[in-house]
Ligand SMILES: Cc1cc2nc3c(=O)[nH]c(=O)nc-3n(C[C@H](O)[C@H](O)[C@H](O)COP(=O)(O)OP(=O)(O)OC[C@H]3O[C@@H](n4cnc5c(N)ncnc54)[C@H](O)[C@@H]3O)c2cc1C
Ligand code: SF4
C-alpha cells in the first residue's frame with residue numbers, strides 16, 4: 073500500500089544499537105534519552121501518519137553543547153540523525169528511519185533575549201511559534217509568520233520548512249522575518265549565521281538554511297524580527313455563489329496591486345467543517361468564502377475595504393460581512409486555523425501544498441475537483457489564496473488501503489498540475505518524504521545536481537534527514 | 551488516523567468506542583501545546599498526542615500494559631485541556647479511562663504503589679474513614695521527612711503535607727437538606743465525600759444561596775461517592791457501581807417529589823456525573839436512567855446563573871482572581887458563569903494568565919505524582935499572584951486545597967463569596983483579610 077519508499081536500514085548500525093545507546097548516555101542528560109520500544113513509538117511519525125518508522129533512539133538535548141556532542145558522535149560513527157521540532161510536518165519531514173537517532177528540540181524552549189528598540193527576539197529552536205508572539209504581545213509587538221499550526225509548531229521547524237501562514241501575504245514568510253541562527257553542523261561545529269540586523273556581509277548562508285529541511289545542520293537558536301502590531305485589524309467575510317468567482321476575485325485583488333494582510337479561501341466543504349467547530353458565523357449558503365483581513369487606521373481600512381468589496385461584488389459576491397468585535401475576529405481565525413484538524417471529524421485527509429500563480433486559481437480549482445472525482449474521492453479546499461498557496465484536503469478512509477493509494481495518486485496529479493501551470497510543488501510544508509519523488513517534475517537533473525552538491529558540502533556523508541527531499545537514487549558525495 | 555484492530559477486538563464495546571476516538575485523531579499535535587505535562591517535560595510520550603498513540607498501540611496489539619506506558623499514562627492529570635484544544639473532537643477522557651481500566655487489568659503495580667492506590671480508593675470516598683485518616687496524618691507530621699525516603703514514601707509525605715492545608719477549614723458533619731415555603735424548584739445537592747469532611751462550609755453556602763432563591767434542597771442520606779476517584783485510579787467496576795448506586799438514589803428523588811437539577815459544588819464530581827449516561831450506556835437496566843441523571847447535573851454556578859438572582863447586600867469591590875478548575879473549564883466547558891456571578895456581586899474579577907493550565911491538584915494526582923504537582927502549583931501560584939488579587943476563588947475543593955498550600959492569599963469557593971455578598975457569613979479563611 074505505502075507507496076513512498078525508505079532506504080533499507082544499515083544492518084551494521086542496527087547491530088550496534090546497544091553500544092550506540094550506551095555512548096549516548098554519556099552525551100545527554102538521562103531524562104533526554106529515550107530508548108524503550110514503547111516510548112520510541114511516540115516518535116515514529118509526524119502529522120503525515122500514513123507513514124511510520126521506529127527510530128533507533130530519541131535524544132532530547134537541553135543545550136547547544138549537547139546537540140553538538142550528539143552530532144559529532146553520530147558523524148564520527150556514521151549514525152543518521154533526524155531533527156524534530158513539534159512533529160507537525162505534513163510532508164513527513166520528521167519521520168525517522170530505523171537506523172537513525174531522532175534529535176528533538178522540544179526541551180530547548182527558552183526565550184533568550186527580547187529587544188524592543190532594535191525589534192528582535194532571540195529564542196531557542198524548540199520555542200513554539202505562537203509563544204513568540206505571546207512573549208511580546210503585551211508590548212504591542214508580534215512575530216508575523218503564522219502557520220495554522222502556530223500553537224504547536226516550533227521555530228526550528230518553521231525555519232527548516234520556511235513556513236508561512238495566513239498573514240504572510242503582507243509580511244512575508246519565515247525567511248523574510250529571520251535575522252540569524254545558531255546552528256550545529258553534522259561534525260559538531262557550532263556556527264552563527266546572520267545576527268541582530270537585517271543583512272550581513274558575504275554569502276547569504278542564512279537564506280540557504282531557511283527551507284533546508286534539517287539537511288544542512290540543526291538550528292538551536294534563532295533571532296527573529298518582531299513587528300509593532302497595526303493600529304487596528306478587521307477580517308471581512310465574502311461569500312460567493314461559485315468557486316470560480318471567488319478565485320477570480322483573488323486574482324483581481326492581487327492584480328490591482330492591493331495587498332491586504334490575508335486572503336484565505338474556503339470552499340463549501342471546508343466552510344461546513346470549520347463552522348461546525350468554531351461557530352464563527354461563516355455563511356453556509358455559499359459555494360466559496362474568502363476571509364480578507366485589512367489593517368491600519370479606520371480610514372485606511374475603510375478605503376482598502378471599499379476597493380476590495382467593489383472587486384468582490386463585480387465577481388458575484390453575495391455576502392459581505394465585517395467582523396464587529398474582537399470575539400468575532402478571534403472566532404473567524406480560530407475556524408480557519410483549525411480547518412485541517414477539524415476535518416478529522418469528517419474523514420482522514422491528505423493535505424496537499426502546491427503553489428500556483430493567482431491568475432490560475434479558478435482554473436486549478438476546477439481541475440482539482442475533476443482530478444479528485446476521477447479517483448473516486450472528495451476534496452475540501454482551504455488555503456492561503458493571496459499567495460496562490462493551495463491546500464486541497466483529499467478526503468479518504470485511511471483504513472481502506474485502496475483509498476490510501478487513490479488519495480496519494482490524486483495528490484500526485486494535483487501537484488503535477490500545479491507545476492504545469494507554472495507553480496511549484498510546495499508552498500510552505502516542505503518536500504519531506506511526501507513530495508521527494510516528484511522533485512523531478514519540478515527540476516531537471518542539472519538543477520537537482522547543483523542542489524545536492526550544496527547539501528553535500530554541509531553533510532558529505534548524508535547523515536542528516538537522509539531519506540528526505542531528494543529522490544533516493546540521487547546522491548552525490550561532497 | 552489509521553487504526554489496525556482485529557474484528558474480534560472490535561466486538562468489544564469498549565474497544566470499538568476507543569477505535570472511533572482514535573480514528574478522529576489526525577495527529578496534528580495542537581494538543582501538545584496546552585498539555586501541562588508536555589509543557590514541563592517536553593517529551594512526546596508525556597503529551598496528549600503521544601499518550602493517544604501509546605494507547606492505540608497497546609489496545610491494537612492487545613498487549614498488557616508495560617511499565618513505560620503506565621508511567622506516561624500515570625503522569626496524565628486528566629485535566630482535559632487537550633479536549634478543549636482539539637479541533638477534531640477527540641474524546642481523550644473516554645480513551646484514557648479505557649486505557650486505565652486496561653492497565654488495571656493487565657499490569658501489576660509495584661507493592662508500595664498498589665498499597666497507596668488501594669488505600670486512597672478505600673479511604674477518600676468514605677467520609678468516616680477520611681476523618682480518621684486525617685487524624686493519623688496530623689500525628690504523623692513530624693515523621694514525614696523520614697517517610698519520604700521509604701519506597702513510595704514520597705507520596706505519603708505529600709499526603710501529610712497536603713492534609714496540613716486542610717487545617718484552615720473546619721471539619722463538619724453531613725448537612726441535612728433545606729425546605730422552603732412554596733418552593734419555585736427542587737434540587738438534589740451532591741454532598742461530595744471529601745467535601746463533607748473538609749469543605750462543608752461550601753455546601754452550607756450553596757444551601758443558603760439556593761433557599762434564598764426559593765429552591766428546596768434535598769441531600770439524600772444514602773447518596774455515595776460519585777465514583778470519580780476510583781475511576782481515575784482505574785477501578786472501573788467500582789466506578790460503575792458508584793454510578794449505579796447514585797443513579798438509583800437520585801431516580802428515587804425524581805420519582806418522589808421531582809428534581810429540577812442535581813447541583814454539584816465540586817466540579818471534579820460534576821464532570822463524572824455528567825458522564826454517567828456514557829459510562830452506563832451498555833447497561834440495559836441503567837442506560838436510560840443514567841442519561842436522565844446526567845442531563846440533570848449542573849454545576850452550582852450554571853444553576854444560579856439561570857435564576858433571577860437577588861442583588862448583593864455587602865460592600866464588595868475586592869479583587870478576585872478566578873481560578874477555573876480543569877474539570878470546570880475543560881471537563882464541563884463551564885467558563886463564564888462563575889465569573890459573571892462574581893462580577894454581578896460587585897467583585898473585580900481578574901483572569902489568571904495561563905488560566906487553561908492545571909494547578910496540579912487533579913483528584914489524587916498531587917498525592918500520586920507530587921513532583922509534577924508541586925511544579926504545577928508553583929507555576930499556578932506565580933501566575934495568580936501576577937494579577938495581585940486579594941482573594942482567589944475556585945469551584946473545586948481539590949484546587950482550593952492545592953493552591954491554598956502554596957500561597958498566603960486566601961482561597962475560597964466561588965459560592966462562599968457569592969453567599970457572603972448576599973448576606974451570608976464571612977468564609978473563615980477571609981476573617982481579618984477584608985478591609
Ligand atoms: C493542522 C496543521 C496545519 C498546518 N498549517 C500550516 C501553515 O499554515 N503553514 C505552514 O507553513 N505549515 C503548516 N503546517 C505544517 C507544519 O506545521 C510546519 O511545517 C511547521 O513549521 C513544522 O514545525 P515543527 O516544529 O512541527 O517541525 P517538525 O514537523 O518536527 O519538523 C519539520 C522539518 O523540520 C526539521 N527540523 C525541525 N526542527 C529543526 C531544527 N531545529 N533544525 C533543523 N531542522 C529542523 C525536521 O527534520 C523536518 O524536516 C501545518 C501542519 C498541521 C498539522
Ligand atoms: S489536537 Fe486532537 S487531532 Fe490533533 S493530535 Fe491532539 S487529539 Fe489528535
Ligand code: SF4
Nearest residue numbers: 585626627629630632
Ligand atoms: S488530560 Fe491534561 S495532562 Fe492528560 S494528556 Fe490531556 S492535557 Fe495532558
